[in-house]
Amino acid sequence: MSRYEVLARNIRRHVLRMTNRSKAAHVGSSLSVADVLAVLYGGILRVDPARPEWPERDRFILSKGHGCAGLYAALAERGFFPVAVLETFYQDGSPLVGHITHGGVPGVEVSTGSLGHGLSIACGMALVGKRDRRSYRVFAVLSDGECDEGSIWEAALFAPHHGLDNLVVIVDYNKIQSLGTVKEVLDLEPLAAKWGAFGWTAVEIDGHDLAEIEIVLSRVPLEPGRPTCVVAHTVKGKGVDFMEDRLLWHYRSPSDEDLGRALAGLGDNE
């Protein structure tokens, strides 16, 4: 098993336990992004858990803040805070809030939760990076439903105009949003072509193919002078057969029985 496979599986195991324990929603959204997070935190991001505020660190923004269980798990696995803290997720008094939240959680750059905010913040960080000739990159993960927000397209116009080739967007394109499929609710196709038309270098990948994710993300910027958009085709609930591609798991939290089945399906221990 590659380190990415191990990390992705551990993230999924944590996510299942966290959402089971807390009765929290959005398990499907954390599972669809788990492989992208594993490659980012397992190798791509230049971050140092011992120095979470290191000025030259790469910035990561989870603009789809409801996928927070996955990111908290990735940060804990990467060593930003003890894995045991994950047990407090969503509980009274915990710093691990149900949409990604920065206060008191090392490694979380910004809080999100309302969709359509993260990309503009990422643009501001990337702009400072370019103007001040800093070496850090900025990565932002968006959901597909989030691309309904007009503010995303304001930011999508902005980044190429300012040549922000230190900025990478990854769209977790799991094809299911809150009340139905993306195609039913508000079709985004052709999604990669839209980003391309806005001036991004846009590519489509299998967002669960760890090798493919790594190849693309290790080559950014794909073109000098242009921001990169990676449309990652994913499956909501990926990794748990009875959750995959089912809207229900945007909302339902796994019961104890669900958890047992899901963990068994994922394979053994971390």
Place this chain on the structure above:
Amino acid sequence: MRGAFFQALLEAAEADPRVHLIVGDLGFGVVEPFASRFPDRFLNVGVAEQNMTGVAAGMALSDKIVFTYSIANFPTLRCLEQIRNDVCYHRANVKVVAVGGGFAYGSLGASHHATEDLAIMRALPGMTVVVPGDPVETRLLTHAVAEHAGPCYLRLGRAGEPAVHTGLAEARIGRAIIVRPGRDLALISTGGMLETVVRVAEKLGAAGAQARVLSMHTLKPLDVDAVLAAAVETRAVLTVEEHSVIGGLGSAVAEVLAERPDVKVPFRRLGLSSAFASQAGSQAFLRDGAGLSETGILASVHRLLEAAGSRA
């Protein structure tokens, strides 16, 4: 006030390399000196206030001091959630600046009347709300806002208001300025009403009633001591604002007085009713219609003093 703001912003930018200016494609004829003096610290994001505010937050979280600038409600209401979540929740060092507070853009219509902005900005956690009364206060408070760590809203009037103050050397965030002493009543003004309020006080003075005039240039944090002193040391309090009576200066003062049952002072809020001004009209015309002209304010004062007299 607009000219005083840009002059002070240039000075602040000279003094501190972290100071940046982002505009939402507005500011023709006024942003150019900053843009040419500091091209790497100026940004026009286009007609995109949500992105403007999010970008500002991202820059502020990268150790910059970022002023966002537009007119009327565009830098506030259009991107309110970005201000709440991205700026205030992160305590980002973003200074939201609106030109055209109240009816400054009168004839441009209700879309351009910033008449609820103070209430809304005041409600946001961590937001400091600054409303200078004249160009002198604007210059001093622009510097204060630049030096203040954390989110601020700076609500300006228009261009070309006369200076009310002569020789004012200091204006501190959260400290009201006593523009005129007096013990017969207190007129508490915020923003560009100050000039008119001072004229009202002069008229009252000529008629034998000495009105204390407070320029309450900071709505949040409110200068509670100055409010209570006015309530205790004078016989009536009138607040005057070019803003809805809901949630602005009058509300803030009322909140202080209502929680002090030991302080019994006749009190009235003068401001805009919760309605849209749907006719074309200059700032003076629209103010007059709302009772915010010199005559209108005097009438409110007389009604208040009559009530105070009958109570006494």
